[in-house]
Amino acid sequence: MKILVIGASGRVGTDLVKQLLADNHHVIGTTRQEEKLFDDDNYSQLDLDITAEKDAIQSQIDKDIDAVYFVAGSGGKDVLEVDLHGAVKTMKAVEDKGIKRYIMLSTVFSLDTSKWNQPGIADLKEYYICKHYADQWLVNNSKLDYTIVQAGALKERAATGKITINDDDAGENSIADVATTLAAVLNADNTNKKVFSMHNGETTIDAALAKL
Template sequence: MRILLLGATGRVGSDILKLAVADHHEMKVLVRSPEKLATREKVTVIEGNVLDEQSLEEAVQGVDVVVSALSTDKTTTLSESIPMLISTMEKHQIKRIITVGTAGILNSRTEPALYRFESSESKRKTTRAAEEHLSVYKNLVASELDWTIVCPTYLPDGDAVGGYRINEDVLPENGREISVGDTADFVYRTLMNNTHQKKRVGIAY
């Protein structure tokens, strides 16, 4: 499979990259800082920015699927880049995208009319990051793409150990955390199995 990975130098992205390279997929990454990549072996590296239309055009050439592990990083990168990314994918007839979001944009279990970040379930003092991820969700819903948003709750560093639970559209009941490694594992499994299309998926232990 020919995969474009965005956010490849981040915590989840770097683990996804290792899994895909180990399985001999044709990997392409668009990164601002190539020196931060966990591996460059068998990886086509494009130095650029997701906010640059020309960089996106070059990055999507010849790929089958896009995986985005971009973080908010206290910026508006997600909300600014997603319309350009969708437009570029549609132009090149690339249908499948899997992104890493946040549990905040899942539906609240206690107040179903609200997103978790809007409800009493959320313990976050600021909603800025969730609002960025919500913009991605709303743009994808309005698109013609086959999308999946993987929505981890509290995300400590750690290897994949398995035993995690998933639920579409809501967080698994009493879910408290999920490791970086297991989040990457689930993203990769979703990519390989082509499951959960047009769904948000909550993941937690």
């Protein structure tokens, strides 16, 4: 497949691109960095500014892309421009291009405001508000074949290959396991039009996804 990864230079994006390339996909990664991120014949790079106008974003996206991942993040800076407005503009641009598959990396409980008083979430209120409305737009205002993966806290630790899905605990994730889950979603047709939370657990990733 030809896959666009928006946010290829991020922590999750880097691992995701590596896995997609290992699966022999052609990957176009977006980054504002000048140097090429990956030395692979199946990788190309795009300087895509998601804070630009929607039409400018759309003009840089090829029509023959099979799937789009949104794994970009503001890191707490410009959350409105990146995590909300930027995300929605990419959804509109992709849909206008006739591309259907759109996989969003979100945050745990983004659509369940009743759980925002949990430790660690209250301190990220503005980020959560942005992710909430971006996810709402994707579900309710687009006709995209979406999957929203709501990950708990991201940690720099070894992959386990095992997760828990849709648990009441926010939990933590190995970054590599989040990337593996995102990659696995691509070919899991049962994840289409689904939103699910995840954290490291006791079930293999493929088996967990099969239960959705």
